Amino acid sequence: MPVCDDLLSAIETLDPLPITAQRLIGMLGNDNIPLQNVVDVVENDPAVAANILRMANSPLYGGRFKVERLRDAVVRLGTTALLDIAMGGYLRKLSTKAPLYDLGEDELWLHSAVAGLAVQELSREAKNDVPGSAQIAALVHDIGKLIMVRYRKVHASVIIERCQEKGWSFIEAERDLFGCDHAEIGGAVARAWDFPEAIAHAIAHHHDSPLEEGNATLDAVVAANFVTKTIGVGLGAEGLNLRIDQGCLVRLGVDFDAFCRACARTAARLGDLRKAYGLN
Ligand SMILES: [Fe+2]
Numbered sequence: 225m226p227v228c229d230d231l232l233s234a235i236e237t238l239d240p241l242p243i244t245a246q247r248l249i250g251m252l253g254n255d256n257i258p259l260q261n262v263v264d265v266v267e268n269d270p271a272v273a274a275n276i277l278r279m280a281n282s283p284l285y286g287g288r289f290k291v292e293r294l295r296d297a298v299v300r301l302g303t304t305a306l307l308d309i310a311m312g313g314y315l316r317k318l319s320t321k322a323p324l325y326d327l328g329e330d331e332l333w334l335h336s337a338v339a340g341l342a343v344q345e346l347s348r349e350a351k352n353d354v355p356g357s358a359q360i361a362a363l364v365h366d367i368g369k370l371i372m373v374r375y376r377k378v379h380a381s382v383i384i385e386r387c388q389e390k391g392w393s394f395i396e397a398e399r400d401l402f403g404c405d406h407a408e409i410g411g412a413v414a415r416a417w418d419f420p421e422a423i424a425h426a427i428a429h430h431h432d433s434p435l436e437e438g439n440a441t442l443d444a445v446v447a448a449n450f451v452t453k454t455i456g457v458g459l460g461a462e463g464l465n466l467r468i469d470q471g472c473l474v475r476l477g478v479d480f481d482a483f484c485r486a487c488a489r490t491a492a493r494l495g496d497l498r499k500a501y502g503l504n
């Protein structure tokens with residue numbers, strides 16, 4: 225389904241991404257980029273470098289030892305946190321109440337940040353490789369919602385009513401009412417920001433069911449969204465009214481017990497995440 229023209233032009237009104245984030249996006253999505261290249265980029269941005277060190281020593285990521293070298297801090301943080309910091313709070317600054325999805329301020333961002341953590345926890349459990357690009361894709365997987373709430377001033381109850389009337393999932397009602405959905409728009413945002421195609425594709429298709437096979441980034445994002453919803457973060461009006469292709473877990477090599485462990489560990493990190501970002 226093509227993205228509506230007015231929403232496509234709305235993408236151009238978003239502020240450009242900070243330069244350090246732009247430089248990192250291409251690198252972090254590629255598992256073969258040497259760590260030193262990443263360190264070189266963040267070293268040149270003193271504000272980002274300081275925040276990386278601070279966050280690496282926060283309770284959310286802190287290990288037994290304090291890290292003082294930027295290189296060690298980068299390793300400890302991992303892709304999602306690194307990119308979030310490099311984006312300079314970009315995603316959080318866009319935080320807004322989202323009546324269309326019945327999400328309060330910060331809930332949309334928190335849902336995305338937790339999805340990033342969920343990819344890390346799923347990676348620990350998965351028998352098959354989870355690409356680094358999945359963490360980035362998870363962090364921005366619902367970015368299309370920011371555009372939707374600005375340009376579709378409708379309350380979530382309208383969508384819920386349509387779901388009840390037709391027996392549809394939330395995303396099906398969203399498509400029917402607005403001509404396109406937040407996943408497709410998110411994919412278009414990622415392409416406008418020159419994200420690697422694997423990431424843009426995963427964002428654009430994270431509500432597909434069934435999923436196309438053989439795409440581990442997409443599988444991991446769908447599974448991470450499922451973990452995040454299961455532990456109740458960013459449920460909003462959609463709640464659990466979403467279709468999940470369970471094949472994503474099978475392909476990742478995550479069985480039921482492993483999925484439960486990933487949920488439990490992601491939930492256990494939630495308090496520290498809130499603290500690290502000063503949320504209640
Ligand atoms: Fe979504």
Ligand SMILES: [Fe+2]
Nearest residue numbers: 335365366449
């Ligand atoms: Fe989501």
